[in-house]
Amino acid sequence: MITSSAPPIDTPVPLRIGTDGEIDGATRVYRKYLGDLGGVYYDAAAYDQHVGEQGRDLLVYYVHEHSYQSGPGALVVGTSTLLPGVVGEEYALTRGHLHERADRAELYHCLRGHGVMLLDTIDGQSTAIELRAGDAVNVPGHWVHRSVNIGDEPFTTLFSYNADAGQDYELIARAGGMKTLILRDGSGWRQVPNPKHTGYERGGA
Numbered sequence: 570m571i572t573s574s575a576p577p578i579d580t581p582v583p584l585r586i587g588t589d590g591e592i593d594g595a596t597r598v599y600r601k602y603l604g605d606l607g608g609v610y611y612d613a614a615a616y617d618q619h620v621g622e623q624g625r626d627l628l629v630y631y632v633h634e635h636s637y638q639s640g641p642g643a644l645v646v647g648t649s650t651l652l653p654g655v656v657g658e659e660y661a662l663t664r665g666h667l668h669e670r671a672d673r674a675e676l677y678h679c680l681r682g683h684g685v686m687l688l689d690t691i692d693g694q695s696t697a698i699e700l701r702a703g704d705a706v707n708v709p710g711h712w713v714h715r716s717v718n719i720g721d722e723p724f725t726t727l728f729s730y731n732a733d734a735g736q737d738y739e740l741i742a743r744a745g746g747m748k749t750l751i752l753r754d755g756s757g758w759r760q761v762p763n764p765k766h767t768g769y770e771r772g773g774a
């Protein structure tokens with residue numbers, strides 16, 4: 570009798586990605602609604618007004634992902650689709666995070682729309698990378714990242730990262746938001762320093 574402690578070998582799975590970012594074969598789908606994003610936007614009064622006008626159940630973004638293992642060698646692949654909108658003057662955004670294992674990198678490839686990948690490091694660097702369909706950004710480890718939709722159609726990215734990366738979603742909230750805000754500027758966009766940002770501190774205050 571042969572015994573082995575080696576993990577099973579997973580079977581390759583073909584994935585079909587639809588025009589709305591839906592993945593045929595996704596193992597997880599989740600949606601974020603306006604009511605889930607309290608404290609995420611800079612202008613709290615504008616957020617409250619937006620909730621009053623649009624309701625807490627307004628869909629802001631949704632994620633389809635495929636994962637076959639949780640170990641360090643596996644990838645999570647998926648799509649994130651962020652619908653267009655503004656809260657006050659701030660463009661629609663995702664909560665954003667730093668990977669729990671901070672050295673884990675992530676690829677984002679824009680499939681549709683016009684957006685920005687907003688990126689900060691714990692030690693104070695900040696950058697914003699504009700993405701249109703066909704553009705990609707290879708986000709190194711140690712960068713906090715968030716998507717922002719600066720267009721007037723859904724902004725969909727294909728992403729992939731190590732399955733053991735994890736996400737720290739509270740880091741940004743503890744810091745008063747990311748270092749930079751992406752605001753509407755006429756029909757375009759501009760980036761301005763976030764006056765509420767107090768710097769990042771891992772592990773909580």
Ligand SMILES: [Fe+2]
Pocket residue numbers: 666668675714730
């Ligand atoms: Fe990530």
